[in-house]
Amino acid sequence: MSRTASMRASVVFMAVTAGAALALAGCGSSPSSPSSTSSTTPPSSSTAVKTSDCGTKPGVKATGTPIALGGIVTDQSGTSFTDIANMAAAYFTCVNDNGGVNGHPIKYYIETEQTNPTQIAADAKQLVDTDHVLGIVGNTSIIECSVDSSYWQKLGYYIIDSGIAPECWSTPNSAAVNMGPRYSSDGAVQYALSQHVKKIVFDQSNVPGTGYIAAGPAALAKAAHVPIQQLTENVPITSADSVAIKEVDDAGPDGAVILNFTPPDALVILQAAQKLNIEDHVKLWGCSTPCNTDFLAASLGPKWNNKLFVNAELTPPDFTNTPTMNLYKAIYQQYGTSGPNKVTGGIGSFSQMGFTEAEIAVHALETIKGAFTAASVNAAFKAVTDYNTGMLCQLWTYGSYPMHIPNNEDYTVTPDNGKMKTVQGCNEISSVDPQIAAYRKVAGVATLAPPRSAP
Amino acid sequence: MLETTEVAASTRHRTRLRRPATRTLVRGGVIVVLLLFALLALPQLLSLYYVDAMTEVAIYAVVSLGLGVLVGRVGLVSLGQIAVLAVGAWVAARLLFATTQPYPLVLLEAGLVTMAIGTIIGLPALRLRGLYLALITLMVAGAVAIVLASTNFPNGGHGFFGYNGSLVNIPPIRRPSIATSDPAYYRYAVVVAILMFLLVFVHIRTRPGRAWSAIRQSEPAALAAGINTTMYKLWAFALASFVTGVAGGVYAGAAHYLYSIDFPAQNSIILLAVVLMGGAYSLWGAVVAGLLSQLLPALLNNWGVSNDWLTILFGIGVVQVLTTAPRGLADQVPKDLARLGLLLARLVHRPAATTAEGEAP
């Protein structure tokens, strides 16, 4: 075959393959169709909430000079936090449609990254130097807090994020709306200990920070004089059966297996345990917040009702009928179900976090009297004190502290025939965890938030 | 007939020998201008985002250079160069945390240790031929990735592995004191890259390069001509490992934080793809490969286009290069085969059978 002919052949072949694949995939459902994601409507009819409640001037589009904000989220195969940023974007769009911030619309720049430190550092520079963002909201990344914390410190940016890396809670320039893997695992372990288990098996995914995460449960178990077995698994999990068998064997009939994985991996382990008929061979199963999605509840059968106890960092959306929760659902329906910033995971903790972060940011921005500059915006973020987000157990405070764990009280939920039901209301994460103790020493214990009556 | 061809060939050869002087000068001049531009002007013109991307280009150009030596010069395919990069980064990070040695020394040590490891692994593997060698590099790379996932990268902790998993505040890997800012570190990376390219260039122009050419043409023939093929193949492995190890050290300083998830198996495959596309044989090909694998993704990320399109493009590129290349993977073989024959003859120091080797198909 001649050179040109072979060139043509290869290009044609590849094009045909790609085309065939696309066509075939098109015949199947699009992967993000609502039927395969979590619940959409709340069980009880919501009080009529208009999305315009998000802004101060209903129906008036903001037309002033935009306020630029930015966010960095992980988006790679296996882990994607774009839902959080997209929900924040949806909130901002709602605000822009209803008066903006004192007439100024918010322009939100989202940078995605693939857990590459240089890329993450570059994204931060892109946001600050090129996009000229005045504040950072909505960061959710496996390592961004570690990589950028000194940069934000140098610039004087106080970011509002949903953290994962240790630095999201241990540095002065980051305050999270969530509790993160360590404190959420603490919550799950605490619940198990409260049920008087004789042994804890704590299994987590082998991503950066396992030692940091494990230290919390280790401290809790030690204080309760309960032996704890620490395990890690390489993710994505390739032999879920083996993992489940190992966990159950290690825990024993009076023990508890506590998982800290992303939802797909946690689901695969739990389903394996069910397949092998060993889910009842331990006293109970626990899971940190990522398990708290209706999707997981629906995928697990009824065998897990009151068997799996999930720590919920945010107020459970199902069975909660407050104006803020309904506003969140309404904004999702109107702004988050289509368009470039589609929230594919639906109602659940990810989009809740995005909503909460955006909510806090707008609340802070509305207190600014003069010009919107990086200095004024970040001062406003830092000044947020005792704010009732309507999504958390406690009032949320940023504050001038060397570390921030503003969300340190949680719920415990369990699957109940396809939905997550609350088993235990707001419960403090124990100060036995040294980091929690250190934070409470500087910041005290935040007041419980009353249910929001009006936004 | 044979005599006429010979005379014509040697006449052409002599004529060609006069012109290269000016040609080389011009080419050299262009390269120097480009390098000066890259070093001095580029950081001023680009935003920090792109300066960071170009630092990665410099690093991966060196990695591509190493793979190019193996694939293009010797005809060995390694599917595990990213694992080698990871080892280099690991060593550099460990030294940077544990000692206060100056940066160039750390880079050198990282390169040497990686070279040692590469050679030790290469020695038994070189007994295997083409396909098996490539597959065993894939196996070793897979094993290294799993070990790294468990031992992690040094982060300032103690012990041999230097990893402390419980840190709430992870210290960054330091940069050289003269190059702490991003533009300065970019220049540092480019200088290191230039040095590595020079190192490889010198190799190519001297005895190892000629031996590699001979081995690539036909290993049995090279053996018959008295070339110690095992030694030269090992030398190629060592050189590739050394430059990749140094690149790993530069990577450590660029990233400040190292994670095992940053060195996945598929990156080795993509590296091979861009090296093939850029041209495994030429030094410029390594630069092109660096641009393809690091600058394009940065651009696409900025434009909101998914990197998956690049993956697809690279896949098409691989097949493209392989099907249109006339001979083997090292396809840009110099057309002047007579010259090659003469080089071979000089190498072997045998006055007799020059023509037979020269007239390769």
Next chain:
Amino acid sequence: MPSWQDFQPFLVTGLALGGVYALSGVGLVVLYQATGVVYLAFGAVGAMGALIAWSMISDGIADWICWLVCLLFSGAVTLAYGIVFGPLLAKREPLVKATATLGLLLVLFGAMDLLWTTSGGETRAITLPTDNSGFSIAQIQVTWTQVIGLGVGVVIAAGTAAFLRYTKLGTAMRAMANDREITATLGVPVRRVEAAAWLGCGVLAGIAGLLLADMVALDATTLTFLVISSLAAALIARLRSIALTFVAAIVVGVVQNMLVPINAVSNYNDMTPFVLAAIALLVLSRRQVLSRSREDT
């Protein structure tokens, strides 16, 4: 150190996984013998087939149709690749042919990530009806899917060996493996035989894709690179013997799983295929320094 009792469940899971590795390994070996191509895109094409099946199942189409589509897709893509690029690269060394399949791997990998993106909280799974029923052997629950995994591996290995030995097409493939040129001159329709080998390999990739998606994970990256584990088994058999591939695959699967309960090495168990293959290659190559058969292998 766990007791024998503790090891038993892992033996079962190991056998099942080994069976599927065997299935993939046999597919790789047969194609290599017939065409000289190590089909590195084996995992990727099976993964994409499984994802297409998943999409169709989510749409409500009957399961068996979706599985059939998966097999057809994998078979068609593999066949198309073989028909187009087989002749183009026929005269090249096996290394080049194998590297070219890496191109196909990248194209499929990129396409899969584009079409089936990961979103927060969602997970994909293929469940076969045999997942939830099984039986107990000595307090270990064995699902029918695991039995199928091992069973299909045995059947394919034995069936392929018999096919190669006793059928005309199989004999033609063996002849081509031995010497393609002479086989062509003898009047065997080499292109058609090759096409048959490609198609067969592709269908096997689809079967393996479905089974692995069920037993391991329906994740593009995992399934694409799981081929390396099957390849390890094929390499231990020097890409020659089907029986040896089968045995090697079983050993790899079992050892890998049996290491799980040993906490000290548990996290390194995924290394098993690589380490075993590397050792086997290096040890076995001592005796054959410059092998002559099949060009450069």
